[in-house]
Amino acid sequence: MDAYEGFASVYDVFMDEVDYPAWVQYIKDTWKNLNTMPQSVVDLGCGTGNITIPLAKAGYGVVGVDISEEMLAEAQRKAMAEGLSIPFFCQDMVEMELPYQVDCVLSLCDSLNYLTEDGELSAAFSAVKEHLNPKGLFLFDMNTKYKFQEVFGDKTYAAMTEDAAYFWENSFDEEDQINEYYVSFFIRQKNKETYERVEEYHYERAYSLDEVKTCLDEHGFSLLNIYDGYSFERAKEDSHRYFFVAQLKEEN
Known part of the structure; x- marks a missing residue:
């Protein structure tokens, strides 16, 4: 069975310890610290829409992408209950192909850690690059080896x-x-x-910081910051989660 097929119906019940409102506020604060206000956002690995929906309610043009049809069905149900019309796409993040580019791509809740095969992280970063506007932002987190x-x-x-x-x-x-x-x-x-x-x-x-940094650089991203989880403290050796802030470099 594919990951999250059976879990989709009870995902939110067992993830209630995650403070999603705080995560959404952290994303907004990150944008504020960068003196930017994205108008269009892709939530890559959106799951049941716990980040996608609040951002849409706040007025952002947001799109959800996930590989699980079951998770997306739950996200769509929740969005409709809020009176929201959000585009959701069932796609693998390493082969993402959307009909437009956006100002920011988010990938949260350790979605990128699920890329376990060699070359998949690079392919995902390449797909993200192709869907970003010039100087677009790429914000993502990862569980750490620690x-x-x-x-x-x-x-x-x-x-x-x-x-x-x-x-x-x-x-x-x-x-x-x-x-x-x-x-x-x-x-x-x-x-x-x-x-x-x-x-x-x-x-x-588990990806090392050097692996992630190299992969970002290879695909034309500047790494602006690496934080200790959803804080603005510098990442440490014993961080449980890294939060990366990257920006697409200007083409010469």
């Missing part, structure tokens, strides 16, 4: 609500730099006392 190795490690986690539960077994392969999540969900069936079990495997790759 987080995979020292925080998640070889541990097991569990969570439950009234209608769902999950068990998550984590492991990190030092040689391949791949973090594996095995997740087993139990989702209560509507109007029933039975639960459906869904199993998924998720894989994320």
